[in-house]
Amino acid sequence: MARRQMVRPGGRSTRVQQAVHNAVRELEAETGRDALTVPLIAQRAGVTPSTIYRRWGDLQELLSDVAVERLRPDTAPGDHGDLSADLTAWAEQFLDEMASPAGRAYIRDALLGDPDGSNAGQCSAYAAEQIDVVLARAAGRKEDAPDVETVLDRVVAPVMYRVLFRPEGLDSAYARGLVGRLLGADGVGDD
Incomplete structure (x- = not known):
């Protein structure tokens, strides 16, 4: 609105x-x-x-606004020395936070009071900003890296789908697998 x-x-x-x-x-x-x-x-x-x-x-839009603030990352992603380690650590933390009972409640609130999609867009921007930090570090180390949209599509989107619709069995191995498939054996996705 x-x-x-x-x-x-x-x-x-x-x-x-x-x-x-x-x-x-x-x-x-x-x-x-x-x-x-x-x-x-x-x-x-x-x-x-x-x-x-x-x-x-109304109350739902207020709760949505509060949830979006709660979903804002507090710190930059950690630097673990290379793209694979950085992106894996970020994906594991992202999954852990979003799949927690509090994270799921914040996601539901953010989406329920979001008639124009602006809160969903803001939450997506938070993830994109975090990923951009990871990819910029990789570029600074002269590593080949996918673009932000590819990471959103191949790591964030599946995590969010599973968190919202199929939360059973979500663990750090799932996040590691998504990053591993994204980066492939040569360190860059096959897109």
């Missing part, structure tokens, strides 16, 4: 967003997700319910 795009960064707007996001996280920890209401969140955040409705539209 356009309402999120029209919000100016900084100042009061940022303070309101932080207060409301903090209120959601605190109340969710205290009372559980099912007990959350806009008036309860507004009271905890020190804003009026109309502020939340004006900015987010």
Whole structure:
């Protein structure tokens, strides 16, 4: 929805967003997700319910916005010395975080309150940014590497499908296998 795009960064707007996001996280920890209401969140955040409705539209869109923030990576991917090790470590961590009960709940919330697809796009951008760091390191070491879109298609997409629809049996071996098939025996995908 356009309402999120029209919000100016900084100042009061940022303070309101932080207060409301903090209120959601605190109340969710205290009372559980099912007990959350806009008036309860507004009271905890020190804003009026109309502020939340004006900015987010409804509770589901607010929960979606909070989930997208929670899915934002905290740090850059680790440097393990070569593309295979870097991408494997990143894929294992990505799978572990997304397949966790909290990760799955955040994914569901991010998608449920996302009528225009902007939250899904933001989550995809987070993964692409992380992959770009890994691939830039590989390029700096003069290693052959696939492009970001290929990694998204052949590692991230299957992980997300499995997390959402077939979560049984997901483990680090699955992530390693995806990266291994992507890079192939010569270190670069066969695309």
